[in-house]
Amino acid sequence: MRDRLRRMVLLIGALASLPLAARAEYPDHPITMIVAYGAGGQTDITARSLAPFIEKHLGNGARVITVNKPGAGGEIGFAALADAKPDGYTIGFINTPTIQTIPIERRARFTLDRLTPLVNIIEDPGVIIVRNDSPYKTLSDLVNHAKANPLKVSIASTGVGSDDHLAILALQRQSKAQFLHIPFTTSIDNYRSMLNGNTAASATNIAEALRGVQSDPVRVLGIMATARSPMAPSVPTFQELGYNIVMGSMRGLAAPQGLPDEIKTKLVDAIFKAANDPGFRKVAEETFQPLHILEPNEFTVELHRGDDEFRQLWTEAPWLAR
Structure with a gap:
């Protein structure tokens, strides 16, 4: 034993x-x-x-x-x-x-x-998107209206400290515009807020935006990359539009x-x-x-x-x- x-x-x-x-x-x-x-x-x-x-x-x-x-x-x-x-x-x-x-x-x-x-x-590079029926046809339209109307143009993000939020702050610093930042906890809520007309624009990522373009009436105003995306070659970069913002x-x-x-x-x-x-x-x-x-x-x-x-x-x- x-x-x-x-x-x-x-x-x-x-x-x-x-x-x-x-x-x-x-x-x-x-x-x-x-x-x-x-x-x-x-x-x-x-x-x-x-x-x-x-x-x-x-x-x-x-x-x-x-x-x-x-x-x-x-x-x-x-x-x-x-x-x-x-x-x-x-x-x-x-x-x-x-x-x-x-x-x-x-x-x-x-x-x-x-x-x-x-x-x-x-x-996933950042973008700013609006509804197709938005009065903001270009990024300049959005920025100029925000400069003339401080804190009246709302942009949704996926939370404080997110790439979306930091991109909004960078755009504010460089343009001298003041946007009304509306943070959400998910990218879906961020996107839906813009789509439902509750916020004027959405700071999001190109993948989210292009998924939306397939089925929803949305327009991409610019992409925060060093070059245009092969997935959206018609969308200008922020650098082309006069803003040195690369974010994603x-x-x-x-x-x-x-x-x-x-x-x-x-x-x-x-x-x-x-x-x-x-x-x-x-x-x-x-x-x-x-x-x-x-x-x-x-x-x-x-x-x-x-x-x-x-x-x-x-x-x-x-x-x-x-």
């Missing part, structure tokens, strides 16, 4: 000392993919269209389940990701600039250094800090292959998702570069009270 117990103890100790991969091939149960925004928004669309391709390239019967955790401008979802066990079974989308701006503007429940960037998927949102996948190297390698490989899969690229094109695929090191550099820029901006022009 004692010999049998001794053998069992030795066996358990030997199993515990084995690498994770030797104990159970990763992944051996479902992976949760957190989206820090509501269902139906651009991040949610990207996540749900990408998930089957991550499953395909992870193999081993992998399942990736998208879970929406909206609230506090993305803070609830980002914090849930940062707080999760770093075992490869929780990943999530992180969105610029809110992943950077939230910890700058308040004591947040997460910080950028508590996350492990994996692969960036999207870079990067959306990529990250994991909690402390992810084991072997799990990170497998995840990055699967996500990178998924993002480049012809099947996903077809879906991305059909849903106006501007792909900008970056490997971990490139993604990390971009995140920290943006963090430095927004911290400098905060010292010069804090956006919270605007």
